Amino acid sequence: MMNVIVAGAAGRMGRRIGVMVDRHPDLLYTGGFEAPGSPAIGSDAGELAGIGRNGVQIGAGLESVIDQGDVIIDFTHHAATMTFARLAARHGKAMVIGTTGLTGDELAELAELATAFPCVQAPNMSVCVNVLFKLVKKTAAILGDAYDIEIIEAHHNQKKDAPSGTALKLGELAAEGVGRRLTEVGVYERSGMVGVRKPHEIGIQSIRAADIVGEHTVFFAGPGERLELTHRAHTRDHFARGATVAAAWLENRPNGLYTMFDVLGLQDL
Numbered sequence: 528m529m530n531v532i533v534a535g536a537a538g539r540m541g542r543r544i545g546v547m548v549d550r551h552p553d554l555l556y557t558g559g560f561e562a563p564g565s566p567a568i569g570s571d572a573g574e575l576a577g578i579g580r581n582g583v584q585i586g587a588g589l590e591s592v593i594d595q596g597d598v599i600i601d602f603t604h605h606a607a608t609m610t611f612a613r614l615a616a617r618h619g620k621a622m623v624i625g626t627t628g629l630t631g632d633e634l635a636e637l638a639e640l641a642t643a644f645p646c647v648q649a650p651n652m653s654v655c656v657n658v659l660f661k662l663v664k665k666t667a668a669i670l671g672d673a674y675d676i677e678i679i680e681a682h683h684n685q686k687k688d689a690p691s692g693t694a695l696k697l698g699e700l701a702a703e704g705v706g707r708r709l710t711e712v713g714v715y716e717r718s719g720m721v722g723v724r725k726p727h728e729i730g731i732q733s734i735r736a737a738d739i740v741g742e743h744t745v746f747f748a749g750p751g752e753r754l755e756l757t758h759r760a761h762t763r764d765h766f767a768r769g770a771t772v773a774a775a776w777l778e779n780r781p782n783g784l785y786t787m788f789d790v791l792g793l794q795d796l
């Protein structure tokens with residue numbers, strides 16, 4: 528049994544994670560917190576999640592609740608995530624990080640910190656998106672440079688980061704499939720007389736509209752045809768369920784930085 532602390536418990540994901548923790552037989556919702564100053568502080572976590580009062584009072588910041596759980600599930604903001612990871616390392620707590628927008632330096636620090644605690648970090652906790660990750664790298668390797676690769680992602684109009692963490696990971700894996708790095712070939716904006724498309728570019732474009740939960744399409748466009756691989760999320764529940772599966776998977780796990788490939792057993796595919 529793992530006692531769970533939900534970071535950002537009042538958020539879109541935090542509330543659904545509360546539901547999925549409550550449904551998971553090996554998890555117990557024992558702590559939750561929000562940013563200092565949040566109106567949710569002091570309220571009941573169960574009521575926030577819509578599962579009925581559970582007696583867990585929302586705290587102000589992780590330090591106020593860190594002794595209430597074994598694993599922290601974090602879907603907040605990248606700068607906050609790093610603060611939580613430093614605390615988790617100090618207190619030997621496990622962590623599931625779904626928050627996106629982490630910088631290269633933050634990801635490097637996280638890898639270092641994770642020598643002191645077990646952590647699953649993934650820009651997308653959905654089973655099918657992690658299958659898509661595998662398919663995209665293999666498809667890029669099969670089709671090679673004869674096919675232009677482009678990515679379009681669409682999310683709700685409240686999303687703060689762009690491109691999505693999922694789109695960036697799709698781009699990284701597609702680039703790896705053709706033996707390159709996204710940092711060399713990624714193109715994130717085309718506006719004005721941009722000239723003809725350079726060979727090997729991987730364009731990533733973002734749509735932000737209404738309440739779109741999350742959609743990603745990878746285009747492999749070649750002479751006279753194209754292949755489109757698309758994932759569409761219907762609700763946030765599959766992300767939240769994936770996060771709870773990861774939290775349970777971390778019980779008695781050695782320290783280290785893991786991905787959803789490890790959790791789902793996809794690492795060797």
Ligand SMILES: NC(=O)C1=CN([C@@H]2O[C@H](COP(=O)(O)OP(=O)(O)OC[C@H]3O[C@@H](n4cnc5c(N)ncnc54)[C@H](O)[C@@H]3O)[C@@H](O)[C@H]2O)C=CC1
Nearest residue numbers: 535537538539540561562602603607625627650651652766
């Ligand atoms: N990995 C995945 O499968 C998924 C990742 N995400 C990512 O999760 C993050 C959150 O997304 P949403 O829930 O839609 O955002 P949201 O804005 O609805 O929720 C974020 C919550 O975190 C809280 N928060 C911010 N700073 C905090 C701090 N210092 N301490 C405690 N709480 C703090 C906010 O008050 C808010 O309640 C984003 O980075 C998003 O890209 C979202 C869905 C799936």
Ligand SMILES: O=C(O)C1=N[C@H](C(=O)O)C[C@H](O)C1
Nearest residue numbers: 627650651686691692693741
């Ligand atoms: O902000 C969201 O909502 C989502 N963010 C993640 C991302 O940035 O990839 C995952 C999912 O697409 C939903």
